[in-house]
Amino acid sequence: MVMDMEGETNSSNCFFGVLLVLVVLGLGLGLGLGLRKVVSSLWVRPRRVEKELREQGFRGNPYRLFFGDFKDMKRMREAATSKAMASLSNDIVPRVIPDIQCAVNKYGKNCFLWFGSTAAVIILEPEAIKEILLKYYTFEKPPRNPMVRVLTRGVATYEGDKWAKHRKLINPAFHSEKLKHMVPSFHSSCADMLSIWEKIVPDKGSCEVDVWPYLQTMAGDAISRTAFGSSFEEGRRVFELQKVQAVRVMEALRSVYIPGMRFFPTKSNRRMKEIVKEVESTLLRIINKRIHAMEVGESCGEDLLGLLLDSNFREIEQHGHKYGMSLKDVIEECKLFYFAGHETTASLLVWTMILLSKHTMWQSRAREEVRQVFGGRKPDYQELNLLKLITMIFHEVLRLYPSVATLSRITHQESRVGNLKIPSGVQLLMPALLLHHDKEIWGDDAQEFNPERFNKGVSKATQGQAIYLPFGGGPRICIGQNFAMLEAKMAMAMILQRYTFELSPSYSHAPHQVITLQPQHGAHLILHKIYD
Incomplete structure (x- = not known):
């Protein structure tokens, strides 16, 4: 990420030479105003923001035109994921977020990166993180790369009043009384x-x-069943398409977005548009079928779609159409069900199986708990809540291998965080993975698998600090966290009833991010059937 000052000076001289030519041409063509905006966004504003940050003690690389630190970040991430880890260590920070770790190691905790022409301040103080997450109207989620919107929008990406409306309408679907009806689908x-x-x-x-x-x-499959009930076979196709789309989206996230690039008829862009069209047409068919059934008096159903449509219809009846969701909004929320509903659970389960394969004593204890609670019977909703040890294990897995490594917000006007004055247009990065592995917070064994940390619950383990963020935090905490944990408990209980498992010699430890944290080379385990 380092660039010497001579290189920076040469870059500046080159930029101003090109700028002079563009100004002359722009004025001659009557495009001076547009050009001034471009110059301001690509040079004047970033340099002003950099000056303000440095005056407050923040450190980072000097701003570099257009790309900022993107090239260095891409190089580091490619190098980090080019081969598997040499050992089964949980020290995964250098592999998953090498750019953030490099910045912190080089410049200290008060540092920043450059996402193109946008400064990104790294926030590691728990009190500051708590303040940022609580003030969700001030610190919003950063605008998404337009290429990302093809995957999902929904309540997770909306802001302000639209977010509040969607959250209110979706909340009933994730109430504990509704979740218990989804256990048979799990x-x-x-x-x-x-x-x-x-x-x-x-x-x-x-x-x-x-x-x-x-x-x-x-x-x-579980999200297909719980989201669409009897239409889950159609939903499976949506799942497969969204999985393909997620890979393409991750590629887009790792490069600078050039305005208008998504409209170019490239092979990748064409395929992404085809997937969007098929996903939305499939979802529209499912939704219209459900709406028609409700109009002729049939039950809305206990699946996520039925609960969402029922909540939406009630809101429209009571307060009018502007307080409800449009059909397009419902489609976007269904797409979000898929993305959030399966990615988080699958990630949690795979790292749990990997860690229990390594720590067989904890696997045996977890299996014994399952035997005591269920025996060989089918787990039910009430009994799943009795799995205290497995809950502890899940919390520790999410600490070491959180589904999302970094949370981010952005300022739309000059804002304060504690004693800091954050300029407008600055991103705030809260690296959950760094916090979860911090020895100053969790002790010298921070990188060790020790579920006993959570034997008295999350609140006791964190002492109320914003240091554990597997599902985010504040009012915008993940709405589906109880859904994911319930599904994971069901799956883990059933697996432990039937199999013991250990790491295969062919297993390669290689955590990497594809939207969520995943094993790059799979999770090769040796399964042994259990005979009672």
């Missing part, structure tokens, strides 16, 4: 996965299985 999806494993693993013996794709499919 069971069916996991049973389908285990029936496949039953055929793969011999009756007497063991077998190596890459469990990652199966867990992804299971989680996608």
Whole structure:
């Protein structure tokens, strides 16, 4: 990320030479005003922001025209993920967020990066993080790369009044009383996965299985069932398409967005548009079928779509159309169900299985808890809430391997965080992964797997500080966190009832981000059937 001052000076001289030519041409063509805006956004404003940040003690690389630190960040991330980790260590920060770690190591905790022409301040103080997350109207989520919007929008990306409206309408679908009706769907999806494993693993013996794709499919199947009920077969196609789209979106996130680039008829852009069209047409067909059924007096159903439509219709009846969602809004929320609903659960389950394969004592304790609570019976909603040890294990897994490594917000006007004055247009990066692995916070064993940290719950473990952020925090905390934890408990209980598992010699430890934190080379485990 380092660039010497001579290189910076040469870059500046080159820029001003080109700028002079552009100004002359622009004035001659009557484009002076537009050109001045470009110059301001690409040079004048970034340099002013940099000056203000440095005056407050922040440090970082000098601003570099247009790309900022993007080239260095891309190089670091490519180098970090070019090969698997040499050991099964949980020290994954250098691999997952090498750019942020490099900045902190070089400049200290008060530092910043350049996302193109936008300064991104790294925030590591728990009190500052708590303030930022609580003041969600002041510190909003940064504008998304337009290429990302093809994957999902929905309540997770909206701001202000629109966010408040959607959150209000969606909340009823994730109430605990509604979630218990989804437990049978979780069971069916996991049973389908285990029936496949039953055929793969011999009756007497063991077998190596890459469990990652199966867990992804299971989680996608579960969200298909819980979101669309009887239409889940159609929903499966949406899941497959969204999975392909997520890979393309991640590629877009790792490069500078050039305005208008998404309209170029490239092969990738054409494919992304085709996926959007098929996803939205499939969802529209499912939604219209449900609306028609409701109009003729049928029940709205206990799935997420039915609960959302019922909540929306009630709001429109009571307060008018402007207080409800449009059909397009409902489609976007359904797309979000897929993205958030399966990615987080699959990520949690795969890292849990990997860590329990390494720490077999905890695997045995978890299996014993399942036997005591369920025996060999089908788990039910009330009993799932009795799995205290497995809950502790999940919290520790999410600490070491959070689904999302970094949270971000942005200022739209000059704002204060504690004693800091943050200029308008600055991103605020809150690296959850760094906080979760910080020895000053969690002790010398911060990188060790120790679920006992959470034996008295999250609040006791964190002492009320904003240092544990697997689902975000503040009013915008993930609405589906209880959904994800409930599904994961069902799946883990059923797996532990039927199998013991250990790491295969072919397992390569390689966490990387594709929207969520995933095993780059799969999760190759050796499964052994259990016979009572």
